[in-house]
Amino acid sequence: MKRRPLAPRIARGLVILALLAGGIAMIFPIFWLISTSLRPAPELLLVPPRLLPEKWTLDNYAKAFASAPLLLWLWNSLVFAVVSTIFIILTSTAAGYIFAKFRFPGNNALFLLVLATAIIPFEIYMVPLFLQVNALKLVNTQIGLILPFLVLSYGIFFMRQNTMTSVPDELLDAARIDGMSEWGIMLRFVPRLLAPAIAALAILAFIQAWTAFIWPLLILSKPPLFPMELGLSQFANTRVDFGLTSAAAVIAMLPTLIAFIFLRRRIVEGVTLTGLKG
Amino acid sequence: MALFIYLRVIPTGQAVVMSFFKWELIKPAEQFVGFDNFTNLLKDDNFRLAFFNTTLFAVATTILSVALALLLATLLARFVSGRVGSFIELLYFAPVLVSMVPVTLGWREIFNFQHGILNSGLSIFGIGRQPWLSDPNMALVAVVILSVWKQLGYNMIILLVGMRAIPRIYQEAASVDGASAWQQFRHITLPLLAPVTLFVIVITTITSYNVFTQVYVLASDVQGAPGRLVRVLVYDIFENGFRFFNMGYAAAEAVYLFLIVIVLTIIQFRFLKGSAT
Numbered sequence: 287m288k289r290r291p292l293a294p295r296i297a298r299g300l301v302i303l304a305l306l307a308g309g310i311a312m313i314f315p316i317f318w319l320i321s322t323s324l325r326p327a328p329e330l331l332l333v334p335p336r337l338l339p340e341k342w343t344l345d346n347y348a349k350a351f352a353s354a355p356l357l358l359w360l361w362n363s364l365v366f367a368v369v370s371t372i373f374i375i376l377t378s379t380a381a382g383y384i385f386a387k388f389r390f391p392g393n394n395a396l397f398l399l400v401l402a403t404a405i406i407p408f409e410i411y412m413v414p415l416f417l418q419v420n421a422l423k424l425v426n427t428q429i430g431l432i433l434p435f436l437v438l439s440y441g442i443f444f445m446r447q448n449t450m451t452s453v454p455d456e457l458l459d460a461a462r463i464d465g466m467s468e469w470g471i472m473l474r475f476v477p478r479l480l481a482p483a484i485a486a487l488a489i490l491a492f493i494q495a496w497t498a499f500i501w502p503l504l505i506l507s508k509p510p511l512f513p514m515e516l517g518l519s520q521f522a523n524t525r526v527d528f529g530l531t532s533a534a535a536v537i538a539m540l541p542t543l544i545a546f547i548f549l550r551r552r553i554v555e556g557v558t559l560t561g562l563k564g
Numbered sequence: 565m566a567l568f569i570y571l572r573v574i575p576t577g578q579a580v581v582m583s584f585f586k587w588e589l590i591k592p593a594e595q596f597v598g599f600d601n602f603t604n605l606l607k608d609d610n611f612r613l614a615f616f617n618t619t620l621f622a623v624a625t626t627i628l629s630v631a632l633a634l635l636l637a638t639l640l641a642r643f644v645s646g647r648v649g650s651f652i653e654l655l656y657f658a659p660v661l662v663s664m665v666p667v668t669l670g671w672r673e674i675f676n677f678q679h680g681i682l683n684s685g686l687s688i689f690g691i692g693r694q695p696w697l698s699d700p701n702m703a704l705v706a707v708v709i710l711s712v713w714k715q716l717g718y719n720m721i722i723l724l725v726g727m728r729a730i731p732r733i734y735q736e737a738a739s740v741d742g743a744s745a746w747q748q749f750r751h752i753t754l755p756l757l758a759p760v761t762l763f764v765i766v767i768t769t770i771t772s773y774n775v776f777t778q779v780y781v782l783a784s785d786v787q788g789a790p791g792r793l794v795r796v797l798v799y800d801i802f803e804n805g806f807r808f809f810n811m812g813y814a815a816a817e818a819v820y821l822f823l824i825v826i827v828l829t830i831i832q833f834r835f836l837k838g839s840a841t
Contacts, residue, residue: 297643298643301639301643301644302643302644302648302652304639305636305639305640305643305644305652306652306655308636308656309652309655309656310655312655312656312658312659312713312716312717313655313658313659315659315667315670315671315674315713316658316659316662316667316670318670318673318674318681319666319667319669319670319673322670322673330679331678331679334681334684334685334687335679335680335681335684405770405829406822407770407773407774407821407822407825408774409774409776409798409801409818409821410818410819410821410822411818412801412818413801413805413811413814413815413818414815416805416806417811493661496663497663497664499664499665499776499777499780500776500777500798500802503780503802504802504806514663514665515663515664515665515777516665518665518666518669519665519777519780519781522665522669522672522781523781528673528676531669532669532670532673535665535666535667535669535670536666538663538665538666539662539663539666539667542661542662542663543662545661546658546661546662550654553661554653554654554657554721557660557718557721558721558722558725
C-alpha cells in the first residue's frame with residue numbers, strides 16, 4: 287500500500303471535522319427543542335441556558351396533553367395524509383399511463399395544461415379554490431380540507447415520464463394477448479412495473495399533505511378538525527410557556543423524526559427522484 | 565381528469581378573472597373594475613412593503629442556501645465518501661424532513677430576547693443582545709436564517725447527485741494537465757453542473773416567494789397577530805382575502821405574485837443559458 291502524503295490527509299481530516307461540526311450545528315435546533323421540553327419551569331429562564339436540563343422532567347408533556355387535543359390532531363394529520371397519498375397515487379398513475387400510452391384528441395393540449403399547473407404555486411389559486419369549496423358548503427369539513435390534495439399535477443407529469451421510460455409497449459401488447467383487460471392492465475399490471483416511482487411519489491405526497499399549512503388555516507376554524515401543524519401553531523401562538531410549547535412541538539415532530547430515522551434512505555432517494563419538495 | 569380540471573385549472577383561471585372585479589365573499593362578481601385592483605395595489609403601502617420584504621427574503625435565502633449547498637456538496641463529493649459521508653449528509657438533510665411548525669417553535673426559543681441561547685452565545689463574542697423577534701428588520705434576518713437552515717440540505721442533496729453524475733475522468737484529465745482544485749471547480753464542475761444549479765436556484769426562488777408558514781409562526785407583532793411583523797406577499801394575500809374579504813383584490817395580488825415568479829424563472833433560464841455557452 288502506498289501511503290498518501292501527509293498534508294492532503296490532514297486537510298481531508300480537517301474538512302471532515304468542519305463538515306461534522308456544521309452538521310451538528312444543523313441538528314442543534316432540533317436537539318434544543320427536545321432539551322427545552324424536558325426542563326422544569328425555573329430552568330427555562332436561566333441565562334445563559336444550560337445545554338441539558340439539570341433536573342429532567344416530563345411535566346411539560348403531561349401539561350401539553352392536558353391542554354390540547356394533540357393526539358386527535360396527529361390522527362387528523364395521519365388520515366389527511368394517507369387519504370391524500372392514496373388518491374394522488376391512483377390519479378397520477380392512471381392519468382400518467384393514459385398520457386404516455388394513448389393518443390386521443392387534445393392529448394397534447396391537455397398535457398400542457400397539466401404541466402403548466404404543475405409549476406403554479408398553490409398560493410396563486412387558493413382564493414378562488416376557497417370560494418369553490420365554500421360554494422360546496424365544505425368549509426370546516428375534512429372533505430373540504432382534503433379536496434385540493436386529491437390530485438397533484440406534478441405527480442401526473444412524473445408518472446407519465448416513468449411510464450414512458452419503464453413500461454415498454456411490447457410488454458403491454460403481451461399482456462393484451464394474454465387476455466388481460468385494459469382496466470386490469472391500467473390498475474394492476476402497470477403499477478407493478480412502476481413500483482419504485484410510486485414509492486417515491488407516495489413519499490412526496492405524504493410529506494406534502496403532512497406539512498400543509500396555509501390551506502388548513504383557510505378552511506378550518508374548529509380546533510377538533512385541525513391537523514397537527516395548524517393545531518400546534520394556534521396552540522403555541524397564544525402561549526408563552528416555552529416548556530409547554532416545546533413539549534407539544536416535540537410530540538408534533540416525533541412522527542416525522544421516527545419516519546425519517548427508519549426510512550431515511552428511501553426518503554432521500556424519493557426526494558432526489560421526484561426532485562420536488564412538499 | 566375532471567377532478568384535476570376542477571381543482572387546478574378552474575381556480576387558476578378564476579384567479580385571473582376575479583382580479584378584474586370588486587369581489588367580496590358574500591357579494592361575488594359585484595362590479596367589473598378593469599385594472600383598478602392592479603393599479604390600487606401598486607399604491608398600497610402594505611403591498612409594497614410585502615413585495616419589498618419578500619424580495620429581500622427570497623434573494624437572501626436563495627443566494628445563501630445555494631452558495632452554502634454548493635460549498636458543502638463540493639467538499640462532500642471531493643473529500644468524504646462511504647459511511648462517514650452518508651452520515652454527514654443525513655445531518656444536513658434532517659431539517660428538510662422535520663415539519664415546519666415544530667422547528668419554527670424551536671427557533672423561536674433560540675431567538676428569544678431574554679433567555680434565548682443565540683443571544684447568550686453572541687454575548688461570549690461581546691455582541692450585545694439582538695431583538696431578533698421584535699424588530700422588523702431583525703425578524704426578517706431571523707426568518708432568513710431559519711429558511712436557509714431548512715432549505716440547505718435539500719439543495720445540497722440535489723447538487724450532490726448532480727456532481728456525482730459528472731464523470732471523474734474529466735477531473736483526472738484536468739489534474740494531469742496541472743489544473744488546481746479551484747480551476748477544476750470553476751471550469752469543469754460548475755459548467756457541467758449548471759443545469760442542476762439552475763434547477764435548485766429556480767426551486768428555491770419560487771419556494772421563497774411563497775414563504776408563509778415560518779413567518780406566520782415566528783413573526784408575531786406586539787399584539788400577537790401572527791405574521792404581521794414581517795409582512796410577506798402570501799400573508800398580505802391571506803389578510804386581504806380572508807380577513808378583509810376583498811377576494812378580487814387578493815386575487816389580483818396573487819396574479820402579481822405569479823407574474824413575479826414566472827418572470828424570475830425566465831430570467832434565470834436566460835441568464836444561465838447565456839453563461840453556460
